Amino acid sequence: VFINIGGLLAPFVAPLLRSWWLKVHNMLYNAQLPALCHKYLNDGTVDPNLAGLIAKANTGAAVDMADPSAVSAFCTSYLDVFNTGIHYSFIASVAAMMISLVIFSLCRKKFPNPAKKEAAAVQGYTAEEKASMAKEIKQRMAALFAVLGVAVFFWLSFHQNGQSLSVFARDFIRTESIAPEIWQAVNPFFVIVLTPIIMAIFSALAGKGKVISTPRKIAIGMGIAGCAYLFLTIFSASMGYPSGTEFRALDDSTRSSMLAGPWVLIVTYFFLTVAELFISPLGLSFVSKVAPKNLQGLCQGLWLGATALGNLMIWIGPVMYNAWPIQYCWLVFLVICVISMGVMLGMVKWLEKVTG
Template sequence: MFKNHPKGLYALALANTGERFGYYTMLAIFVLFLQAKFGFNVDQAGQVYGIFLALVYFMPLVGGILADKFGYGKMVTIGIIIMFVGYLCLAFPVQEKSLALIAMYAALFCIAIGTGLFKGNLQVLVGNLYDAPEHKAKRDNAFSIFYMAINVGAMFAPTAATKVTNYFLAKGGFSYSAQIPSLAHQFLDGTIKPEGAEVLKNLAIEQGAGAMDLGAFSSQYIESLSGAYNYGFGVACISLIISMIIYVVFRNSFKHADYNSKQLAAKQAASGEKVVELTPAQTKSRITALILVFLVVIFFWMSFHQNGSTMTTFARDYTAGYADGFTRIGFDIFNLVLVAIAVYGAFSVFQSESRRSKIISGAIAVVAVAGLIVRYIGMDTVIPILPQIFQQFNPFFVVVLTPFSMSLFSMLAKRGKEPSTPRKIGLGMVIAAFGFLILVCASNGLASPLELEKVGGVSDTLVSPNWLISTYLVLTFAELLLSPMGISFVTKVAPPKYKGAMMGLWFVATAIGNYLTSVIAKIWGSGMQLWMIWSVLVVLCLISAVFMFSMMKRLEKATEDC
């Protein structure tokens, strides 16, 4: 699985791991921060979240155009520096509300610009590594490995955010309660209902602040929780420093892949190689195929990135705040690490060529399983869970399922039955629809979000965490068919002179999808029943799949000469 890949792949993957760790640490608590610091409701927070994600994924188009002209490596370096400035601004607590808003928006803008220069161009460098004939056949596998590395960083992010915020909230003398921020802002704004005031009073008693005036308690809790989130954002600054060190130290391993179409043509001319030019018809066919794929992925990301918005709200307001039984094993990041080690150890047993390697791999897998059993026995019978922690399941599933996915498609490829990349994307959309169908079932009979506002936004009927975990599992199957394969498809199909721009357009499609996440946030409090909200996403995914399969012959024909 990891054999015969250029060393540059691992250097670039690790650099991206650090950056994604910081980004997803921030994203895990971002909506919760908006609601705690500024009193935003789901609609308002969803708008900011959607616009920010749209900018993050739109800016790679600008970054790609600049890189096509000035070089990919240079843009990556500048991007890391600008991102660092943005995270640093976000990490500093500002008490005055209007100044805090300005600082936050400035920080988000810097993060979006920096990500635009960094993310897409780093992936073009990975693609360039596989332009070489000896590596060309491993392009899809390479992007699966690269995507897995991204998710290693993302897997640890929610736990890092939770540990840091809980620590600093405890230093302020408080513990996390999902109901308090909304009720505290209602109290301070003078909009709280009598029943809400009674709930807030009881929560203040639980926090050990029963003797405190409710106004003082509300102000202090909001200040402490918001400050704790600021420290959580500071984690991203540290991770970016690590990414920059990896990128600089190991640059020689991928330096040869830092070229654009003009530099490649000049190199080929100097060495006497034949320069292959696409005809205008081929260029048009390839770009058309890419645009058709981009149209479909818009609706995937609109659905998938509900994880940081309405799915986190569902975790907070409709899901039990504790885990018991076997489920609790998944809410400890170290348990998940042991599961991942056991899986990769087992795969290594079958893929290692020497007997010694097989024994070592088997021993590692056995030790990991034994450690997991010991940790499980030692866990509390019931453990508390916070809403953002559910976001660790998707990257965990990506890390664990990637070797299965790679093995399956390698086996199919050897038999000449591997689906084309466009066909994988279409299947991914069908599977995504099934993922949200799980939430439709989970939400049947639950109160609408509008009905919860009067009592602080938390339902009397709470569903099992397993509903959300199952949804994340199914959505991960869809993601593995769509995201790494789509990125690989772009680097393979894009005309050489437009590589940066086409990768940028992939992210523009992602940006549009991310902004459209706010549509679901907007209807969240409209009075629509909860199961109907999730049904909207089911329908959109199925329509996208039908469109993809209707265009399949055209898409596959456009890629025949790649």
């Protein structure tokens, strides 16, 4: 919970510092302007929307759009100030970590010290046990790798909140007064609010003798994640949204007429957060149940490795988002979630037998 409290606060830091630094230099934040400034400086292309965006973002002396040197000077200055504002957010992160270090240093005497405890015997199998349980160990490792494969695709889909979903928030959501990054705070907010509710539901079902096994919860979680992308697919198709690249090339009035309300992101993050609560907290628990006791540490690392591999592939989202009408981008993630759910459901009885 406390990690998510930090996650709830973190998305506000960078936009606030960036906007503050821009205001110091008589400028205002605009999500579209940096890309157009880069385009102008790189090849001299004057986007039809550049003049209007400069007028909105510039609160100082007017920029003469007929003078290339003046436009170039403003674009260079805007990008420099914009990037420096982002650098300040990294400094804020360093400051936050230093505060954490100070708190830890002041309180470490109150923390339990494992070094003072009697060393526990390392659990393992004897040679005879290994020989007699070789088949079971292989089954357990096979079950673990099967779930790890599903986990990779969950994190690939879930962590689009920092990639294609953030770009979607910037391009297609009517949030003039809210930076796109801030919408990432919706997920930790839902985690804090929904965790006790989900846990209460699990406890109530267990009290009635209807315990949901971890493999089945993971399958349900993939289905719920699929609901988020089903919603986005239907919504984007009904709105006739083009690709991100095509959308950004439209004039201001056309883009404004196509913008959606913030509720679209809230609904999407609701589904993704519920899916996370069905999968993420249970992952390491599942690993501890299924992993051979002499490979516990290695298997815990494999779960974290699957998470990292999923994160490594999240660049796929923005590529599809900018290349195709965006409903096809969401459709791909929907298919990934549905296939992963189907695979998990197909393995549920086997996994329950192995972990039982």
